[in-house]
Amino acid sequence: MKKLINSKERMPDDMIDGFVAAYPGIVARGQNPRVVCRAHPKDRDAKVTLLIGNGCGHEPIAMGFVGSGLLDANVVGDVFAAPSPDLILEGIREVTGKAGAVLLISRHEGDVINGNAAAMMAEDENLSVQPLLMYDDISSAPKGSEDERRGAAGTIFVYKILGAAAETGMRLDDLVTLGEDVRSRTRTLAAAVAPGISPLTGAPMFSLPDDEIYIGMGVHGEPGVGRRKVGPVRDLVAFMLSELLEDRPIAPNTPTVVLVNGSGGTTQMELLTVFNEVAQGLEKLNIPRVSPMIGSFSTTQEMAGFSISLLTPTPQMLDLWQAPQSTPNFPAIHKGTRA
Amino acid sequence: MNQTFLLHLVSRFEQLEARLNQLDAATGDGDHGGTILKGMRAAAATPDAPVVAFRKAAGGASGSLFSLLIGALEQAENDSSTLGDALATAARKISQLGQARAGDKTMLDALLPAAAAANADPANPAAAAAEAARRGAEATKPMQAKRGRAKYVEGGGVGHLDAGAFSVAEILTQFSKEHGEQP
Incomplete structure (x- = not known):
């Protein structure tokens, strides 16, 4: 390492x-x-x-x-x-x-x-x-x-x-x-692609075969959450989105903020690809999205993977989400909406 | 607290660090041995206030939870007849803080039987506690974790010893040796 x-x-x-x-x-x-x-x-x-x-x-x-x-x-x-x-x-x-x-x-x-x-x-x-x-x-x-x-x-x-x-x-x-x-009003589901290396031990933090992706954190007894084979990201995101919306349904025409977070070892290219699939999935359901955030903000060393978080904000929450801030690493949140 | 005892714990956990990290890697993030060792070193360097020293240096959940065990041993070090009650009090606090119970595959699975065994054997409370803790730790192997990071691991860590329970057994074994009670 x-x-x-x-x-x-x-x-x-x-x-x-x-x-x-x-x-x-x-x-x-x-x-x-x-x-x-x-x-x-x-x-x-x-x-x-x-x-x-x-x-x-x-x-x-x-x-x-x-x-x-x-x-x-x-x-x-x-x-x-x-x-x-x-x-x-x-x-x-x-x-x-x-x-x-x-x-x-x-x-x-x-x-x-x-x-x-x-x-x-x-x-x-x-x-x-x-x-x-x-x-x-x-x-x-x-x-x-x-x-x-x-x-x-x-x-x-x-x-x-x-x-x-x-x-x-x-x-x-x-x-x-x-x-x-x-x-x-917030729900998140993560997918792990490859483990990060713990700087304390020098060892990978979990093991995952090369052709598998791990959805969620592996709690047993929850159907549908666990390992699956790598395939087109479209299928993976569609599955994750359906899990999220089953857990907390979002009615059509409800403005929704999407956060796609990378876990450290996943590229912006991949994260934008994931976002594109989330956006298309929401569009099909007539769920308008506002002010997304895409990037690696909450990471676990070089762990590869990402999470999708959905928030259905009140108008007050949305104003506060978009409000300017001045910090070293929080990105600017853009207002742009697209139904 | 007796500094010699704390120094013995430091050397014991120096030997065990890699093994504990390995045990923890199966169910957590693989740093349990290092965490406990950090705490023990700080406690040994500050024998007048070992509990706070341990808690601050170890950090994490283990820092707070294991500092309660150190506190119980400090309390009982000059009168091992109080060991059972001291361990039971520590177990109660750990259970409250960690929202965990017997059978959840945590350090409590070693600590609770240790407290009971110490109270049941007034002649050799420290040795009885150590022996019960070792059995308790062994019994965590088939358990599915309900608390702690192991809860989130595939299979809930079934088939692996709980690293926290193992550490409790090691600490109590050292305590028993220190009191001349050979298990």
Whole structure:
């Protein structure tokens, strides 16, 4: 395995050093070197802060989304390991003012355990912090058990919409309600093509025969989700789209935001091909699409694959999704609609 | 906490790191051995506050969950008759934090029987706990994971030992040796 690193131990810190050196007008290190925050924070007694802790190795998420109109801070754990509750608490302390904070938690074991523990510790210090669990991956738990699902790329909708809403001065409770509403309108399904290499062990993170694709994360007992042979991407996307729409049907003429996320080792050429198939599939159903996002934003090293996320936004959510932001890595969202 | 004990754990987990990573690779992301070792090294360097040191350095779910086990051993180190209750309390907290139960193929499948065995054998509580934990870890092999990352793996990790349960057994075995109770 070839990885461009100095040492396993230094990976996260070397990366953060590079990040803050590259974007000094937008982001800065907090007092704790694993806290990345805005270089020019707003008045924290007036604006609710939005932060998340997560293991690194998935860049540009979440560090790359720190900046005006989006996150106030990201607490960076080790590679693929949620930061400790103690570290998340330090991040909360650094950015939380009288307006309070939303602690986003993408639903993965370590993130949930350590995030909830940190929020409890923050409450003990009289900081006003509300944790918000994010989950959207339909393959990780069946319909009816939505709150047992994992957070996947569709969590990006929650980041962006809450980030823009907080910027307009929305209050803490309203932000949490809005975030829950975005979550309930979001669904994601992923397909893996080839494993990423863990920089910790140097080994592939799963195995998959050359001619197979893996849909979802392989939870058993869910018909239709699992391995399938590589074929034309059209068939693969049609299958994934039908799974998504079966889980959460979308009525004709409902504006829908499509996010096609690459997992690190899949080219933009392939992602645009996937998007084209999604677009055609939605067109057949008379589902108009608005303001898509296409690229590799939530990655797992050089893992090849992609996910499709669908959001049916309210008009308010759509405005917030399209609102300008200034972060190192979040792309501009274009308004263009096409029925 | 007794630094010698912590240093012994460090050397034991140095030996086990590759094997634990391998076990974890079958069901998770293959870094369990490295995570525990990071935590143990920090605990051994900070014997006055091993729980927080372990939690901070290990990170991840394992950091928080295994720090509770370290806390239980710290509590019981001078009086192993309290071991069973300390382990049971740790298991309860781990169960709450991780939303897991017996049979979910997690570290609890070693820890819960260890707590019960320690209470049932007041003469040799540490050895009884270690023995029960080893059996418990072995019993995770055919289980299908309901919690933890293994839940999302094809087959739920059936046929593989749970790395967390294995680590619990190793830690308790070392604790038992330290107390002169040879299993």
